[in-house]
Amino acid sequence: MVRSNFTPGTVRWATRRAQWRALGLTDEDLTKPKIAVVNSSSELAICFRHLDEIAARVKKGIAAAGGLPFEVRTTAPSDFIHSAGHGGGYILSARDLIVNDIEVGVEGAQLDGMICLASCDKTAPAQLMAAGRLNIPTLLLACGYQASGCFRGGHCDIEEVFLHACAVGGTASLDELTEMSDNAVGGPGVCPGMGTANSMHIVAEALGMALPGSTPVAANSPAMWAAADAAAIRVVEMVHEDLRPRQVLTEAAFRTAVRVALAIGSSINVVKHLQAVAEESEVDVDVLALFAEFGPRTPVLSAVRPNGPHTIEQFEAAGGAAAVMRQLGDLVDPAPMTATGRTVGENLAGITVADEEIIRPRQRPYATEPLIVILRGSLSPSGGIVKLAVGDERPATFTGLARCFSTQESAVAALAEDRIGPGDVVVLRGLGPRGRPGMGMASQIVFALDRAGLTGKVAVVTDGQLSGLVNRGIVVGEVRPEAAEDSAPSSTAFAPPLALVRDGDMIHIDIAARVCDLVVDPAELEARRPESLPEHDETGWLSVYRRTVRPLGQGAVLRPGHR
CATH class of the missing domain: 3.50.30.80 (IlvD/EDD C-terminal domain-like)
Structure with missing residues (x-):
């Protein structure tokens, strides 16, 4: 019996049934595993603009798999939008507000599992933190990176706009900056490049909390929709299996995540976010110390902007997070359990690297010193x-x-x-x-x-x-x-x-x-x-x-x- 089903005839059963029957749900529906679809949709930022469509698709998939989906909304911070207030104080603090939003919506309702739609920088770490805190079957679904733009024949993205706008004395005229702004963002999703959002999506897969081969991914691409469909099915299975985050978020999983973060030259924000996930999961690990320890002994296997010349699209095509883990070989512990119900080693058994120039083998790294x-x-x-x-x-x-x-x-x-x-x-x-x-x-x-x-x-x-x-x-x-x-x-x-x-x-x-x-x-x-x-x-x-x-x-x- 799932925890969301209360004893018939009790006050809580009767009042909940009255509420949900009024929503059009049947008595058969009310016996199913109840899955939260955690959505940070917002019209304030392009990072989140596509999430409602993804939520709708995931809800259909959960229903088809025998679950009962409920959409749960959270705040939706975007660095480039919400840094305007109080000197940027709402950015990191919003991460922890999301954690508490999720707790109220999911734990308060005593739902049975959740699938979290990860987008901009603070949503993925917050969702992982909530998973560790609530410890109910959870999957993270990376909702993809945005298409970059083009400015006068060259690459242009939101970071390029920010860089030129920060110039003292001005290296770009107002007309040039306006034109860059018009062309920098080609669609919904997170900033392209190896920034915080893509780094955290990759780290979520390394931790075992996202399905293998699902990160990074282009927003609204066939690969993203396929991952959404697979995640919807899997989260219902996880509830039946009672596979919980604290079985996945072990010390060994954090060690793997740090190795992968070093191998891709991740955002430095990953350090504090991983520590926060560990704290909420009650895992006794010093993430900063792991970066210091593993740094000199973990080769840099990719060079995605701004670390080097390659694009996030090339990195995805080469195999993404799973390919990096495969190339790391015995530096990755194969034993930890993952959200698939299989171990890391079992997940990686069939993984191949499509382009060993983009994701290199350990014997031919981009760098031997850490980034x-x-x-x-x-x-x-x-x-x-x-x-x-x-x-x-x-x-x-x-x-x-x-x-x-x-x-x-x-x-x-x-x-x-x-x-x-x-x-x-x-x-x-x-x-x-x-x-x-x-x-x-x-x-x-x-x-x-x-x-x-x-x-x-x-x-x-x-x-x-x-x-x-x-x-x-x-x-x-x-x-x-x-x-x-x-x-x-x-x-x-x-x-x-x-x-x-x-x-x-x-x-x-x-x-x-x-x-x-x-x-x-x-x-x-x-x-x-x-x-x-x-x-x-x-x-x-x-x-x-x-x-x-x-x-x-x-x-x-x-x-x-x-x-």
């Missing part, structure tokens, strides 16, 4: 992340003087006024999960430096969030602990080093040695009080988020009682 590098040191004692690209020629070390800012707007203004120059280290702080709150975006200053010709000549150190495609120059992102973490104005006992930096302090970054140091005498630091950060007059959701968010080392998940 995601974890730095530690006196400025980032709990870690900071550098994203590289294949064939990078940026300086391996950088020593410069700090120029401190609390908003990216003030940093960009200083650059425009020539108050930032070669040899400087832009310290952009107060943008972490607590500081913003919600983790503000720090990409604009990185792109602005690039367009100003200062890549490699100016470094950036920040506790803010970076675009999943940022890998220009020496940029240390998501520095831990964040500047606002447990800092007390009257004492340095708990002051994060990032909060103690002053203009003119020397900072030393060594990517090869995995070091990010604040070169200031410890006695001087002990005498300092934390630099005061702007106070944000947040109310509503952001005030709840600030009071309950945990540090990045715990995935920035929400837990009551955090100071």
